[in-house]
Amino acid sequence: MKRIVILGGSFAGLTAAYKLKRNLREDAEIILISRTDKFWFIPSLIWVPFGRRKRDQISFDLKEALEKQGILFYHEGAKQIFPEKNLLTTEKRDLSYDYLIIATGPAYNFQLLSGLGPKTGYTHSVCNINEAEECKNAWEEFVKDPGPIVVGATQFASCFGAAYEVIFNVEHQLRKLKIRKKVPSITYLTSEPFLSHFGIGGMFGSRPMIEAFFKFRGISAITNAAIKEIQTNKILLEDGREVPFKFAIIIPPFVGQDVVRNSEGIGNEKGFVEVDHEYRHKKYKNIFAAGVAAVVPSPGPTPIPVGVPKTGYMSEVMAEVAAKNIIADIKNTKHKPKPFEKITPLCIMDAGDMEVFIVGTNMFPPRKFNALIPNIFGDWMKILFEKYYLWKMKTGRVYLP
Ligand SMILES: Cc1cc2nc3c(=O)[nH]c(=O)nc-3n(C[C@H](O)[C@H](O)[C@H](O)COP(=O)(O)OP(=O)(O)OC[C@H]3O[C@@H](n4cnc5c(N)ncnc54)[C@H](O)[C@@H]3O)c2cc1C
Incomplete structure (x- = not known):
């Protein structure tokens, strides 16, 4: 019997674990190791600062979900x-493997x-639940005595979509709270060469659409921005x-996790795995390596370095x-x-x-086809998708779309 060890219990790790178990059944022992004991639907973290989503609505316990499918779960960090030697160490044990997925x-x-x-x-961040909740506290203080706002992403960041979502939500919340006029400026600060580059070279029609959204909402943009330093208020x-x-909410640059950076011969200088x-x-x-842990190609250089996004899909x-x-x-x-x-891209x-x-x-680019379809009737599709996705992953139905 082969032992397959998976490091990480999120979009990539959980998908791999379920898929392997479904196909290999008793031919393999599948072990998933994760530092967090929950699966988090990270795309919904952008709503946490504004109280639209809370931790229990966007997570589930990994142990229960995995053990139901016959997958072993170790809640610990891999070191x-x-x-x-086909061996890894964690905070609690040494473990050999036949196959490893990072x-x-x-x-x-x-x-x-x-x-x-x-x-x-x-600056604040929404990249994990603790940071998003801290950001919520800061936002609640800010709205009592507002001032200028900056949202964006640094050089080498690779999650521009989240930064756009945050700035649109910030502006929407200010209107909802009827304090939009008290905020003298909302600035989107980005290392992208143009609005909606997203780290993937943009999409046909995306630039005029995002520019129109910004204009309509009174958001200004600074593109090709390389941040030197951040001081208390500037x-x-x-x-x-x-x-x-x-x-300010600023998406930071991404690097690989310690386990990759500490393991000789596994990752590149930034701690991502070449595959x-x-x-x-x-x-x-x-x-093997999948998800954000893996190195992926880039659409080409930009004046200020940007990372390529690796979305959940x-x-x-x-x-x-x-x-x-x-x-x-x-087999x-x-x-x-x-x-x-x-x-x-989806x-x-x-x-x-x-x-x-x-x-x-x-x-x-070049692509045969791409489309950006606005839902002008609201923003409920993403919430519906969140609920569906959490159910799908909790019940191991990764064969569903
Ligand atoms: C704010 C934000 C909003 C986003 N919005 C969207 C969106 O709208 N749509 C979309 O498709 N994507 C979105 N993304 C991107 C999406 O979240 C990522 O693509 C996805 O989380 C990547 O999954 P992953 O499994 O590679 O890694 P992660 O989700 O980062 O998971 C890593 C896993 O590894 C575990 N781990 C880390 N180190 C160790 C260790 N040493 N030992 C054991 N376990 C370890 C962690 O506990 C975790 O379980 C967003 C990202 C952010 C930050």
Whole structure:
């Protein structure tokens, strides 16, 4: 019996675990290790600061869900991988494996810039539930005595979609609270070369749409921005400009998790894992990486460096491909690669009081087809999807769309 160990219990890790168990049944022992004991629907974190979503509405317990499917769950952090020995260490044990899937997502590099982040700086973040809840407290204080707002993403960040969603929600909340006029400026600050580049080179029709949304809502934008430093009430840019703020949410740069950075021969200098089109490690053929943990190609250089986003859907697809190829190894069947560039960009972007459904044929331009379809009747599709997705993942139905 083969032992397959999966590091990470989120979009990529959970998808891989269910897929492997469903196909291999008693032929493999599947163990999932996660530092968090819950699955979090991270896309809904953008609503936590404004009270629209609370922790219990967007999470479920991994242990119960996994054990129901016959998958072992260890709630602990993985510390180091020894690929030559097919062995890894965690906070609690040493564990050997036949196959390993690294799905540990990103760590957030707040240290890159002085003054960045809620712990060591002056900006807020919504990248995990604790930060999002801290941000909620700060927002509640801010609305009592408002001032200028900045929302954005630093150089090397790769989650621009979330920054757009946050700024639209901020503006919408101010209107709801009838204090929009008390806020002198709302600025979107981004390393993207143009609005709606998203780190994937943009999409046909996206730029005029986002520019119109900004104009209509009175949001100004600074693109090609490289942040030098953040001080108590202002952001200093490398080109000498200063952007004042009283409340700021800035997406930080992403790096790989410690377990990858501490393991020789596993990751690149940033701690992400180089993989082939099967999401298999370039050197160690029994190690795979999926989701944000994997290195993916880029659409080309930009004046200020940006990261390529790896959304929940892309993370799932990568994990599915990795799982299929492990199954092919074990059952000696045909391998099924899928290059990252061929994955469909697919997501719903919340725009405050409405949402936009985004779909395309492939990741980077030129694309045969892409569409951005606004839902002008509200922003309920994403909430419905959240509920459906949590049910799907809790019950292990990863074969559903
Ligand atoms: C604010 C925000 C909004 C977003 N909105 C959207 C959206 O609207 N749509 C969309 O498609 N995508 C969105 N994304 C992106 C989406 O959340 C990611 O694509 C997705 O979470 C990536 O999944 P993953 O499994 O690769 O990693 P993660 O979700 O980051 O999960 C990593 C897992 O690894 C575990 N882990 C980490 N280190 C260790 C360790 N050493 N040992 C054991 N376990 C470890 C963690 O506990 C976690 O379970 C958003 C992201 C953010 C931050």
